[in-house]
Amino acid sequence: TQLLEQSPQFLSIQEGENLTVYCNSSSVFSSLQWYRxxxxxxxxxxxxxxxxxxxxxxKRLTFQFGDARKDSSLHITAAQPGDTGxxxxxxxxxxxxADGLTFGKGTHLIIQP
Amino acid sequence: EAQVTQNPRYLITVTGKKLTVTCxxxxxxxxxSWYRQDPGLGLRQIYxxxxxxxxxxxxxxxxxxxxxxxxxxFPLILESPSPNQTSLYFCASxxxxxxxxxxxxxFGPGTRLTVT
Numbered sequence: 001t002q003l004l005e006q007s008p009q010f011l012s013i014q015e016g017e018n019l020t021v022y023c024n025s026s027s028v029f030s031s032l033q034w035y036r037x038x039x040x041x042x043x044x045x046x047x048x049x050x051x052x053x054x055x056x057x058x059k060r061l062t063f064q065f066g067d068a069r070k071d072s073s074l075h076i077t078a079a080q081p082g083d084t085g086x087x088x089x090x091x092x093x094x095x096x097x098a099d100g101l102t103f104g105k106g107t108h109l110i111i112q113p
Numbered sequence: 114e115a116q117v118t119q120n121p122r123y124l125i126t127v128t129g130k131k132l133t134v135t136c137x138x139x140x141x142x143x144x145x146s147w148y149r150q151d152p153g154l155g156l157r158q159i160y161x162x163x164x165x166x167x168x169x170x171x172x173x174x175x176x177x178x179x180x181x182x183x184x185x186x187f188p189l190i191l192e193s194p195s196p197n198q199t200s201l202y203f204c205a206s207x208x209x210x211x212x213x214x215x216x217x218x219x220f221g222p223g224t225r226l227t228v229t
Contacts, residue, residue: 033217042117042203042220043156088156090218101218103148105155 003027004091004104012110016078021107023089024071031092032065032072033101036085043088079111115140117221119204125227126194134189134224136204144207145187146171146218147179149200156203162187194228201225 007022023032031050035043047056049065049072056063060083062075076083086108090101117138126132138145146161148171158171162181176198178190187206191198202224207216 040223042205042223043218044220045217048217090156101158103156105153 004089004102006087006089006104006107008107009105010108010110012112013079014112015080018075018077019079019109020073020075021087021109022071022073023091023104025091026070027091028069029091029102030069032069033090033092034063034072034074035088035090037088037106038085043086079109081111081113084109084111115219117204117206117219119202119221119224121224122222123225125229127229128195129193132191132194132226134191134202134204134226136187136189136221137185138187138204138206138219139185140206140208140219141184142206142219143184143209144216145181146205146207147177147187147189148203148205149173150203150223151200159189159202194226196228199226199228 005024013019031048033048034046036046037043047058047063049056049063052067052069054065060077064073072089086106088106089104120135143164147159148156149159150156157173159173159177160168160171160179162168165181165184168179168181181187204221205218207218209216
C-alpha cells in the first residue's frame with residue numbers, strides 16, 4: 001500500500017498570511033489530486049496534477065507536483081477565512097492497477113479573521 | 114444537478130442489526146467507491162466498482178458487502194455491524210475506472226453511522 005504523509009496536520013493562521021502545506025511519499029504516483037473538505041460535506045476536488053514538475057494555479061492557490069512525482073505542495077497566498085477546511089491530497093497508483101486513490105490524512109487549516 | 118446522494122445521512126443502530134446505506138449517482142459514471150473516514154486515520158477505501166457487476170475490495174473491506182446491479186446505484190451493506198464500524202462513510206463516483214486516478218471523484222455528503 002502506498003502512503004501519503006501530509007504536513008502539518010493542523011495549521012491556524014491569521015487572514016492575509018501565506019502558507020504552504022505538503023504531501024510526501026516514498027512512492028511514485030501517476031497523478032496527484034488535492035481536495036478540500038468542509039464540515040458536514042464530502043471532499044471536493046481542487047486540482048489534479050499529472051506531470052512531474054507541474055505547477056497549477058487556482059486564484060490564490062498554487063499546486064506543485066514534485067519532479068519525481070513523489071510529493072506535492074499547496075501554497076495559499078493571502079489566506080482568507082473562506083479557505084478554512086480540511087485539505088486532502090490523493091495519489092493515483094502508478095502500478096497500473098485500478099484500485100482507486102490513496103488519501104493522505106489531511107491538513108486541518110483554520111484562517112482566523 | 115450532477116450529484117451523488119447517500120441515505121441515510123445519520124444512523125444510530127445496535128450491534129448485529131443488518132443495515133444498508135444507499136448511494137446513487139446521476140452522472141452515468143462507471144466507477145463508484147465507498148470510503149470510511151476516521152479521526153487520525155483519514156479516508157480509507159472499503160470497496161470499489163469498475164462497472165455494473167464488477168466490484169473489488171479496497172483497503173478495509175472486512176465486515177462490509179457491496180453490490181452493483183445498476184450503474185447508478187452502489188449500496189453498502191453491513192450484515193452484522195459492530196462498534197468498530199462507527200464512522201463517517203462516503204460514497205464517490207468518477208467517470209471511468211481505468212485511469213480513474215486522473216478523473217475527478219465526486220463525493221456524496223456522507224453518512225454518519227454509530228453502532229452501539
